[in-house]
Amino acid sequence: xxxxxxLALTLRILLGCVWLYxxxxxxxxxxxxxxxxxxxxxxLPQWAVLALARSLPWIELAIxxxxxxxxxxxxxxxxxxxxxxVFFCVMALAHSRGLxxxxxxxxxxxxxxxxxxxxxxxxxxxxxxxxxLSWKPSGKAAHV
Amino acid sequence: xxxxxxALLSSFLISSAVVLAAGSGKALGSPTASVTxxxxxxxxxxxxxxxxxxxxxxxxxxxxxxxxxxLVRHYFLLKFQYSRLSASYACAAEKIGKYNEVSDVLxxxxxxxxxxxxxxxxxxxxLSPADAQKVxxxxxxxxxxxxxxxxxxxxxxxxxTETPTMIIVHKGERIPVAGVISYPILKMxxxxxxxx
Numbered sequence: 001x002x003x004x005x006x007l008a009l010t011l012r013i014l015l016g017c018v019w020l021y022x023x024x025x026x027x028x029x030x031x032x033x034x035x036x037x038x039x040x041x042x043x044l045p046q047w048a049v050l051a052l053a054r055s056l057p058w059i060e061l062a063i064x065x066x067x068x069x070x071x072x073x074x075x076x077x078x079x080x081x082x083x084x085x086v087f088f089c090v091m092a093l094a095h096s097r098g099l100x101x102x103x104x105x106x107x108x109x110x111x112x113x114x115x116x117x118x119x120x121x122x123x124x125x126x127x128x129x130x131x132x133l134s135w136k137p138s139g140k141a142a143h144v
Numbered sequence: 145x146x147x148x149x150x151a152l153l154s155s156f157l158i159s160s161a162v163v164l165a166a167g168s169g170k171a172l173g174s175p176t177a178s179v180t181x182x183x184x185x186x187x188x189x190x191x192x193x194x195x196x197x198x199x200x201x202x203x204x205x206x207x208x209x210x211x212x213x214x215l216v217r218h219y220f221l222l223k224f225q226y227s228r229l230s231a232s233y234a235c236a237a238e239k240i241g242k243y244n245e246v247s248d249v250l251x252x253x254x255x256x257x258x259x260x261x262x263x264x265x266x267x268x269x270x271l272s273p274a275d276a277q278k279v280x281x282x283x284x285x286x287x288x289x290x291x292x293x294x295x296x297x298x299x300x301x302x303x304x305t306e307t308p309t310m311i312i313v314h315k316g317e318r319i320p321v322a323g324v325i326s327y328p329i330l331k332m333x334x335x336x337x338x339x340x
Contacts, residue, residue, distance in 0.1 A: 032333040033319055040323030049329065100191060100306020101323030109320045111305045 008133040011126050015080060016067030018123060019060050025107030026057035037104030041094050059083070077134040081127035088124050091117055169243030172215045173208040179337055180214045180313040184299045187231060187250040188224035188258055194324045195308040196251040202327045212338055217247075219295040220307050226261050229283075231292045233267045236282035245270045246279070312337070 001009075026034045035053035038044065044052065063083070066076040091103060095112055103112040105120065181203075185192040207213035219231045230250050237246035249270045250257070257266045268276040282288060302311055302320070309322045314337050 029319065030333065030336060032329065032336055033321070035329050036321050036325045036333060039326055039329045040321075042324065046326065046328055099323060100189075100309075102320070109303055111303075111322060113305070 004133060008130065011130045011133070012067045012070065012073065012077070015123065015127055015130060016064050019064030019067060019080065021064075022106055023057045023060035023064055026060070029107060031057070033108055034104065037102045037108065040101040040104075041090060041099070043090065043094075074134045077127065077131045081124065081131050084120065084124040084127050088117070088120050091120060169238040169241060170217045172204060172217075173213055174211045175214055177212055177214040178314060179207075179212065179334060180216060182216050182218060182302075182311040182313065183308060184218045184220035184295075184302075184304045184311075185308045186220055186222045186224065186227050187234060187247070188227045188254065189222055189307045190254070191306075191324050192308045193251045193254045196247075199325060199327045199330060203330065206331065207334055213334065218299060219292045220299040220304055220309070221292065221296045222307060224258070226258060226263060228289075228292070229261070229263050230257070232283040232288050233263050233279060235288045235291055236279040236285070237267065237271070239282055239288075240275055240278050242271060242275060242279070314340070 031053050034057065035049055038053055039046075039049045063076055063080050066072060067080065087105070091112060094101060095114075095117060099112065101112050102108055103110045103116045103120075105116065110116065185195065203213070204215065208215045219235065221227045221231060234243060234246050234250060237243050246267050249266055250263070253266050257263050264280060267279060271279060299309070302318075304311075304320070304322075306322055308324065309320060310325075312319045312321060312333075
């Protein structure tokens with residue numbers, strides 16, 4: 001196994017576990033607890049808050065399972081990185097506005113701070129590396 | 145026999161503490177409500193003003209006044225210039241049974257005293273001259289500062305870092321919720337919890 005494949009395998013297992021844990025922390029509580037975390041960002045109308053609170057944990061679960069099992073890696077890696085990019089931008093915007101809220105990433109009590117931005121920024125960087133490793137420069141899929 | 149006596153004494157002490165809290169002005173509603181909301185806020189914090197103006201009135205009308213939720217408000221000092229001063233006046237007002245009046249006027253006029261620092265005039269505007277003088281004197285009492293510090297320390301022990309933060313307590317479960325939550329969503333959550 002080449003170092004590149006070892007790195008890709010490590011990243012997909014690591015990120016897969018993070019997605020699964022994120023989903024678990026949301027399923028553990030009422031979905032309305034997550035809805036309150038989303039609502040605290042004050043960026044979405046009520047219907048969108050409720051729809052996102054209902055659907056996002058399932059999306060996180062699906063991405064986690066697919067990353068861990070290696071299913072449709074090229075597409076899942078892109079989907080994961082895209083969602084993490086949105087999360088990171090929203091969190092950075094909320095932090096810059098001085099909102100004292102929970103990040104909502106891993107259940108209640110996870111305050112939005114420079115630390116959470118650093119953590120999610122690191123996850124985004126790892127996801128982008130995984131996207132790169134999942135695609136050969138020629139555009140063909142790398143088997144990871 | 146000894147165990148029964150200890151249990152009786154414990155329940156008396158607990159109920160006494162609850163009654164004291166209920167009568168202090170910071171606490172609203174029935175102490176026997178199945179849900180307790182512990183609200184940490186800072187009078188100088190703009191998001192606390194939003195919560196106080198937009199969410200709190202409906203929460204009090206629909207859940208606190210109907211005996212479903214017991215609301216306990218706590219001081220939590222952030223680093224605004226007049227956080228401590230405003231909390232001292234509110235805490236002093238609490239001692240003479242005027243917490244709600246003072247709390248309301250502090251949030252209502254936050255943008256004024258937040259700049260001028262004239263907390264005294266703001267608070268005095270809703271009190272009689274005699275009460276205003278009592279509050280002014282009490283606000284300088286070291287026990288008031290100690291009480292505010294105790295509340296802030298309690299919040300810190302609950303991992304509160306920002307305000308407003310609610311800790312929603314139901315059947316021993318404590319759910320922290322930070323930020324300004326719109327009332328319809330908070331209402332949905334509380335109704336779901338109460339229906340359990």
